[in-house]
Amino acid sequence: xxxxxAGYRGLTTHRLFWPVVVLVGMLAANTVYRPGFLxxxxxxxxxxxxxxxxxRLSAPLILVALGMTLVIATGGIDxxxxxxxxxxxxxxxxxxxxxxxxxxxxxxxxALALGLGVALVLGAWNGVLVAVIGIQPIIxxxxxxVAGRGLAQLITEGQILTINSDPYKAIGVGHLLTLxxxxxxxxxxxxxxxxxxxRTALGLIIxxxxxxxxxxxxxxxxxxxxxxxxxxxxxxxxxxxGFMMTANVSSADGNAAGLWVELxxxxxxxxxxxxxxxxxxxxxxxxxxxxxxxxxxxxxYAMNISPQTSLLFKAVVVIAVCLIQAPxxxxxxTRRRAPAAGPxxxxxxxxxxVPA
Amino acid sequence: MTGSxxxxxxxxxxxSFPGVRALDGVDFRLLPxxxxxxxxENGAGKSTLIKVLTGVYSADxxxxxxxxxxxxxxxxxxxxxxxxxxxYQEVNLCTNLSVAENIFIGREPRxxxxxxxxxxxRRARSLLARLDLDIDVNAQLGSxxxxxxxxxxxxxxxxxxxxVLVLDEPTSSLDAVEVAQLFRVMRQLRDDGLAILFVTHFxxxxxxxxxxxxxLRNGQLVGEYPTSQLPQLGLVEKMIGKELRVLERxxxxxxxxxxxxxxxxLLDVRELGRRSAVARFDLTIHEGEVVGLAGLLGSGRTEVxxxxxxxxxADxxxxxxxxxxxTLRTPVTAIGHGIGFxxxxxxxxxxxxxxSVRENIILALQAARGWLRPVPRRRQDELVExxxxxxxIRPADPDIPVGNLSGGNQQKVLLARWLITEPRLLILDExxxxxxxxxxxxxxxxxxxxSDGGMAVLFVSAELEEVLRLSxxxxxxxxLEMVARLTNDxxxxxxxxMQTIAAGTGHEEVPS
Numbered sequence: 001x002x003x004x005x006a007g008y009r010g011l012t013t014h015r016l017f018w019p020v021v022v023l024v025g026m027l028a029a030n031t032v033y034r035p036g037f038l039x040x041x042x043x044x045x046x047x048x049x050x051x052x053x054x055x056r057l058s059a060p061l062i063l064v065a066l067g068m069t070l071v072i073a074t075g076g077i078d079x080x081x082x083x084x085x086x087x088x089x090x091x092x093x094x095x096x097x098x099x100x101x102x103x104x105x106x107x108x109x110x111a112l113a114l115g116l117g118v119a120l121v122l123g124a125w126n127g128v129l130v131a132v133i134g135i136q137p138i139i140x141x142x143x144x145x146v147a148g149r150g151l152a153q154l155i156t157e158g159q160i161l162t163i164n165s166d167p168y169k170a171i172g173v174g175h176l177l178t179l180x181x182x183x184x185x186x187x188x189x190x191x192x193x194x195x196x197x198x199r200t201a202l203g204l205i206i207x208x209x210x211x212x213x214x215x216x217x218x219x220x221x222x223x224x225x226x227x228x229x230x231x232x233x234x235x236x237x238x239x240x241x242g243f244m245m246t247a248n249v250s251s252a253d254g255n256a257a258g259l260w261v262e263l264x265x266x267x268x269x270x271x272x273x274x275x276x277x278x279x280x281x282x283x284x285x286x287x288x289x290x291x292x293x294x295x296x297x298x299x300x301y302a303m304n305i306s307p308q309t310s311l312l313f314k315a316v317v318v319i320a321v322c323l324i325q326a327p328x329x330x331x332x333x334t335r336r337r338a339p340a341a342g343p344x345x346x347x348x349x350x351x352x353x354v355p356a
Numbered sequence: 357m358t359g360s361x362x363x364x365x366x367x368x369x370x371x372s373f374p375g376v377r378a379l380d381g382v383d384f385r386l387l388p389x390x391x392x393x394x395x396x397e398n399g400a401g402k403s404t405l406i407k408v409l410t411g412v413y414s415a416d417x418x419x420x421x422x423x424x425x426x427x428x429x430x431x432x433x434x435x436x437x438x439x440x441x442x443x444y445q446e447v448n449l450c451t452n453l454s455v456a457e458n459i460f461i462g463r464e465p466r467x468x469x470x471x472x473x474x475x476x477x478r479r480a481r482s483l484l485a486r487l488d489l490d491i492d493v494n495a496q497l498g499s500x501x502x503x504x505x506x507x508x509x510x511x512x513x514x515x516x517x518x519x520v521l522v523l524d525e526p527t528s529s530l531d532a533v534e535v536a537q538l539f540r541v542m543r544q545l546r547d548d549g550l551a552i553l554f555v556t557h558f559x560x561x562x563x564x565x566x567x568x569x570x571x572l573r574n575g576q577l578v579g580e581y582p583t584s585q586l587p588q589l590g591l592v593e594k595m596i597g598k599e600l601r602v603l604e605r606x607x608x609x610x611x612x613x614x615x616x617x618x619x620x621x622l623l624d625v626r627e628l629g630r631r632s633a634v635a636r637f638d639l640t641i642h643e644g645e646v647v648g649l650a651g652l653l654g655s656g657r658t659e660v661x662x663x664x665x666x667x668x669x670a671d672x673x674x675x676x677x678x679x680x681x682x683t684l685r686t687p688v689t690a691i692g693h694g695i696g697f698x699x700x701x702x703x704x705x706x707x708x709x710x711x712s713v714r715e716n717i718i719l720a721l722q723a724a725r726g727w728l729r730p731v732p733r734r735r736q737d738e739l740v741e742x743x744x745x746x747x748x749i750r751p752a753d754p755d756i757p758v759g760n761l762s763g764g765n766q767q768k769v770l771l772a773r774w775l776i777t778e779p780r781l782l783i784l785d786e787x788x789x790x791x792x793x794x795x796x797x798x799x800x801x802x803x804x805x806x807s808d809g810g811m812a813v814l815f816v817s818a819e820l821e822e823v824l825r826l827s828x829x830x831x832x833x834x835x836l837e838m839v840a841r842l843t844n845d846x847x848x849x850x851x852x853x854m855q856t857i858a859a860g861t862g863h864e865e866v867p868s
Binding site: 200204211212215220222279 | 665667686687688691697699704705706707708709710711715719720722723724725726727728729730731773
């Protein structure tokens with residue numbers, strides 16, 4: 001019965017094959033355009049180069065997207081992450097700005113704890129709205145997406161709150177072992193989320209709830225708890241990303257911090273192969289998706305594409321990635337080039353294949 | 357009829373899925389004006405062949421000829437337009453739309469782009485009248501029973517100018533009266549010259565309605581036979597490809613003379629009920645006892661099962677497990693008391709299709725342990741391997757998505773899911789519906805074994821024979837009411853139960 005026809009098609013049909021191709025292609029295009037693109041130099045004991053920049057700048061997006069992956073895997077969505085970045089960053093900066101000695105490590109740690117704490121409370125708010133009250137996730141988190149900006153503005157009193165704190169600044173631009181600290185933070189977060197989901201049964205249970213909520217309930221899964229938990233995790237990830245964003249510029253701007261990051265994060269998750277319908281998720285895919293988006297942004301700047309058209313350029317590349325990932329589109333494309341023996345046609349990939 | 361040219365010819369059809377070769381060079385012919393039964397066990401390739409015919413799947417190899425012309429459908433809409441209409445096993449309609457909308461969705465009568473609602477309703481009513489179905493075409497489809505929904509699906513199919521009508525297990529959720537009604541319609545359509553491809557697991561129905569039979573086994577064609585020349589036993593042999601000792605053993609397995617359970621009940625419910633779902637009932641289940649729940653479709657069987665598992669919450673009554681009062685508020689509570697439940701609706705309420713066989717099997721055990729205590733991988737493999745072998749789940753690859761398995765094998769995966777939790781009471785709602793005779797026998801034997809081992813089983817089934825064979829005690833449901841509880845002694849037979857269902861009065865109550 002079992003007859004695996006994987007073979008050479010195994011590689012190209014892997015769901016992350018095309019994102020990797022696009023990423024490599026973009027790096028290659030950059031190298032052609034600017035031959036020094038791939039070079040990495042050692043300066044003052046730190047490594048510098050475009051690749052390092054891409055990694056450093058993608059750290060906040062990776063963080064947000066990790067949390068988003070879990071939310072999306074349950075079949076939900078979290079639109080409030082951008083606002084949560086702004087709020088947590090604002091709270092941390094506000095606390096530091098009130099200290100006599102802004103460089104005090106203790107003060108910075110307290111600031112981080114405060115920012116994270118508030119984010120967790122707000123994540124719990126999202127979780128209660130979705131899991132307990134049963135509001136649709138897109139609406140429930142839209143509340144905080146809109147209101148949260150106001151909250152952040154309120155915290156900074158409508159001003160851009162500037163601080164001068166070296167320990168805080170280090171979160172964004174500091175170095176560790178010649179590499180930017182942000183890279184390590186993102187890596188640590190990724191390992192932590194991976195451990196929490198895959199070393200425990202959380203990942204399986206999230207996938208089960210997202211794949212079939214009714215069946216999961218009848219198998220004895222307390223899906224409300226799991227749903228609640230993923231929104232809290234998502235908020236925590238957003239908070240750390242918010243610290244990074246504000247630390248990067250040593251100031252908190254309630255309006256601009258983390259603006260539209262929720263959309264980039266959703267995009268990263270989808271490019272990474274996690275379905276918006278919920279179910280199976282891939283943290284590695286999400287990280288790849290985030291790197292792809294950041295590389296794209298960097299490419300836009302590096303190629304001096306005018307700011308007016310840069311969004312359009314981004315959109316074109318994203319559409320291209322999504323299209324070649326879609327099995328239906330690929331099937332149409334490959335059929336035209338190489339007609340198979342039988343009538344091949346998959347206008348829409350059947351969600352389930354149930355032979356007899 | 358035999359002299360006429362086939363309206364449909366399929367030649368050398370092959371189709372593979374990851375890990376499964378579903379069809380291997382299958383030929384199939386369909387003549388106009390015949391009812392043709394497509395038979396085979398689960399996983400034999402029936403559904404796949406139909407999906408290739410109707411454009412849901414595309415074949416890897418082979419050709420399809422319709423009315424003398426080669427066709428290759430790239431989607432169900434195209435097949436429908438060419439005159440191949442299908443009613444699937446699981447009703448594929450939108451329960452949130454009205455009956456009329458469901459019949460005409462995608463091809464609404466229009467004028468200048470606007471839907472002609474009055475015309476649509478009128479035509480819907482006349483179509484349903486042809487099926488002797490008198491329902492409100494404006495009502496939401498979801499407000500009707502599965503059986504009515506099935507008839508609506510058929511109405512939808514025959515409205516199109518169909519040359520070929522494919523009925524994929526249309527009767528699996530219908531009761532006897534509705535089946536008779538369906539057959540009347542099928543004969544009428546056949547006499548109009550329509551070619552009907554009929555898939556079912558009920559052998560009696562095949563011999564009642566089919567003119568010819570095509571048998572598949574393991575994705576290959578076994579043969580094509582006129583019904584009159586293939587006795588029932590021969591058909592079963594061709595389907596399962598082995599001697600029929602399994603079937604014979606089944607009959608010996610009658611539980612009639614098994615000792616009824618004694619002692620303190622495992623589960624004792626009094627006056628349990630839920631308004632507008634099921635009237636208050638009493639029920640006791642002892643260790644090692646199989647309680648059969650019989651009754652027509654929609655009689656409240658499933659509702660009783662769901663209340664006892666906490667899937668729905670009772671609004672009245674008391675529950676005692678081993679004498680301790682409790683409330684079955686959620687499935688989690690019931691599972692905590694050692695109760696397991698396999699829903700009749702495998703796909704919507706049972707399997708998580710995209711997860712692997714292994715993950716589906718350990719799901720309930722894992723849920724009971726909580727996510728912080730994962731089942732160690734070695735223990736998972738051990739359990740899964742044991743149950744894949746014990747229940748002969750095919751293909752025996754624990755890492756393929758369970759959605760790729762056939763219905764009977766999915767059912768076995770669900771059984772395995774509960775068995776590894778070692779429940780004290782297992783509630784099985786229609787565990788053998790829509791699965792082939794081989795798997796059915798295996799599941800029945802398993803139930804008998806489990807009860808011998810001390811497990812209590814509540815066995816819900818529309819098939820009286822099955823209930824009679826397995827149960828110590830039989831509770832009979834009628835119109836959302838438990839009308840009788842009978843001890844399954846030799847005086848109880850199918851006729852007696854049917855009389856009880858018809859009369860609605862209990863003959864002798866089990867003292868409880």
